Amino acid sequence: MKKIEAIIRPECLGMVRKALEDLGYPGMTISEVKGHGKQKGLTQQWRGREYKVDLLLKLKVEIVVLDEDVANTIDAIVRSARTGEMGDGKIFILPVEGAVRVRTGDKGENAI
Secondary structure (H helix, E strand, C coil): EEEEEEECCHHCCCCCHHHHHCCCCCCCEEEEEEEEECCCCCCCCCCCCCEEEEEEEEEEEEECCHHHHHHHHHHHHHHHHHCCCCCCCEEEEECCCCCCCCCCCCCCHHHH
């Protein structure tokens, strides 16, 4: 099993959720996060003055998938979250040693 953490633009969440549900993964954790990548934020203008926003609002989508579904899951996220502009996000893949469903006690692949 692998845990996929995708940092995406907030406006892309609906499309990403739909893509993951279509793959058979309706369960996910979504968190609001702030940060920046190589662009180190952006400069905006308000009331005639420029100011720098160096921590941008993003969403982190976390999902645990079977090893054989990793490539399809990543492709679905990239297709649905890509705008082609700087700040589209990142995807991280981490190993998962195990999982337990608290309600039933199911373990391993049966828990996801």
